[in-house]
Amino acid sequence: FSVQARSYTFQSATFKSTGRPRVLSWWFQNRKPVSRQPPDDLFGKVEDFAAQWWVWWSIINPTWRERDTATGRLVINDNDDSDWSNLRRPGQCGILTVLLCLFWWHERLSAPSQEWVFALQDVAWVVNELVHASK
Template identity: 30%
Template sequence: MEHWFLLESSFGFSKRGKGLPTASRPAAVGNWIKSYRNERTDNIPKGVGGWKGFGTELLQWWRTMNPAWRTPSPDGTFYHSTEERGDWGALDVQGANGFLSVLGCLIWWHQRAAEASMIDDRWFIMNQDLDWVLKEQLKEKGITLKKPCTD
């Protein structure tokens, strides 16, 4: 959340702009957008099925929207490669139609898994990958990352 907040704040929390690609997007995202995002992200919108199926849908969407230079692993998650770089393309999106939808999906997926008392390692990997992408975009835009607080 912190890295998303930093990226969005650097653009003045724009409400408008291009959106993430809709190819392979889970139906729940469209339902959430159609409701004018009135449903809070902790309320699961229509279209979110079981934790496993929704996780697979989200990973497919994530795979589809990532640039071709990022290579997914067989389970659909991505390796964090610091050697290969390219244009962020469709992931260079700010505003209400950007990463907020992906963050919402991660919350809904986690809630469904918690309801079923299940842990899905893919959720943790996807969460880390999204954070990595946000940090890489911050670096590319010259935005300094805050150092973590230590006690």
């Protein structure tokens, strides 16, 4: 993550708020505490949060990324000439918010779910692609 963040010429640091998990509004309004979990009543059910996260993740990803027709989830595919500019959002209001959501989601699971692991793999792949695209 730090390699990726250092490689940017800074532009708008935030993603679109459309579809954004509501716990991020709590985080923004409370001075971005990374050491605290959002309140349970705000976080809601893990399944609902996961669905909300996937919607937002799909919205902020490039439109050229393939979506599974059955689930609507993003598909990891190699495309060397890809434009990642809409995901180049360094800092604490950018890609860190995606990672923070994954952390909060994980902390509410008794064991990592297959859905969470897939989300983590997709985000890791995207961050890797961002690093390679910035070289």
